Amino acid sequence: MAQDIRELNRNAVLTELLNQRPATRKQIAEATGISAATVTRAVDQLILDGVVCEVSEVVVENRGRRAILLDLVADASLVLGIDLGASNTRMIVTDLLANPMTAIEIPTPTELGPTELALWVADTAKLAVGDHWDTVAAISLGLPGAVSQVDRTVSNAPNLRQVEDPTFLTVCELAIGLPLHVDNDANLALLGELRFGAARHTPYAAMLSLGAGLGVGIAIDGVVLRGRHGLVGEFGQIPIGPHGERLESFTTGPGLLRHAAAAGMELASPAELFADGGGGSDSAPDQVRAKLRAEFDQALVAVLTAIAVSSEPETIVLGGGIAKSLTENLGSYQRLLEQNIRIAPTLTRVELGDFSGAAGAVVAALHAVYLDLGVQPSSLSALPKSNTLSPESIHDIRRVNV
Template identity: 60%
Template structure:
């Protein structure tokens, strides 16, 4: 019992330093309700472990006393957040305080088979971490499909089916030689927007991503819902169109182009659907899109009554000026409407959410209690501006030579 209490105090002190740093022992004691003597013992132990360091002195309490400020050794460990998409792959390397070290935005070589794609991704990840690779404490991978939490299988990844092959995850984990956490990319995008983006003020929120595929994530009271089989939020599977056409096929880029071709309307890109033009049939196509999007937004609203729905993905960028119309339609139909906001983190929402998940895993391994992780990391360094400053992506994927597959 003594050992358990000591470890709980240690975890509480560590979490508070991460929350307040730089901070004095007295500030930590006041914030945690733990005695100064107990805080001092925990701090001394954490300094010895190389987790904390003593910095500058400050005058405190108007009595001329000096207090030593404590800070986190941010470079003691690093994490990787990965968002593997059908079109692009985004990777962020961050330290213990969520300071971004490097960000990559690479075209995904979707023509590779499952083992080859895994090897390519492992090469990119290890290269991104560089000399810090031995210090990487956690890796989180966002995938465009439903993630089964029981057996870690992937389904419904229609635009990147290689990840459904069990060899993909096996080969990737073997190549990086680290435990890899996985989740649906929309779930991680919502986590990123709740910690650093548009949904920061809303514990109950949702995200709808519209791009090559359709994804959705739901959070209630700050917890992103996953489901045992990962099907929570898979609204794209709803059969809402003629002859059971799935919602995803009416709202995604490939779906828009396919429906335009069927209607005899020439569109060179999905973005043309939302531009002002006089192409014959465009108004009908846009009306069908708007109706399908309203179905998706209604389904999300009645499922959890979110205060905010964040819209992300390439197609969502074309909808910013129309969000008030969708809010009005929801208000008319449901007598209430969540706020509809564009993703504040842009294309890196999913990778940033994966960073948060990775950091939580590291924090837990360091002894912080689960209930203390909800507002961590508190750093505001993971902003789009900071990501741009450390971004080192290339315009084309590096040549990849797959290793022979042993059968």
């Protein structure tokens, strides 16, 4: 029993330190209600374990009395966040306080089979970390599909079918040599924006990723909802077309290109559909363009409405290649939402750009490390307390050649 109490006190002290960091022993004692002597014993043990360190002295009273600030030992271990996309793969390496060390972006070799792709992910991860591989404590992997929390099977990944094969995760984990924390890429992108980006000021938010696929992440009170089989937010599977076509067919890059080709229009990229020019003409190409755009708008408003009425987020963050073309139109979509449901969430673009998913994977990996260290699970949604992982910091450490 005494051991259990000591461990509970230790964990409470560590949790409060991460919530306040850096903090003094007195501040931790006042915040937790634990006696100063008990806090000191817990801190001494955390220092002995190499988890916490003393970082500086501060004046705490008018008479000049000083106290020692404590903080987590940031460089004790590293974490790696991986966002495996159908077009590109992005990775971020940070220390335990989310201070970024390396960020890479590289085309995904989609021509590889499940085993070969898994080996490529492992090799690329080791190249990203470099000589510090032995210090990696946790790795989180985002995939473009629904990830079951029951058995880690992956479904609904039409743009990267290899990840649905059980061989992929098995080989990837064996080749990496560490347990993988696996989640849907939209969930992780939302987690990244919640901690470091456009949703950091609200715990009630959603992420809508529009690119090669359609992904939605939903957070309530700062916690990302997942469901047993990872199907929460899979609104792209909803049939809305006359022949049962799904929402994602009208809103994703591959779907837009297929619809354009079926209508006799060639688009070099989906972005052409949203480009200015020719919109007011009665020519056949412009009529086709207007029809495709109207179908897109209707489908997008349907997705946004589904997100709004299912979880009442204060903010919906839009990311992905298609979303980049919609920046100037977010106000129009928000007004349409308000007409539908009267009270609509604010629509905004991602702040972390293409690295939202990798940043969220870093957060998930950090949470795994924090749990192992003894941090209380109920506090994880507010951690890490850091603003170091920003678009500017990612740009500064980004490696182009791997």
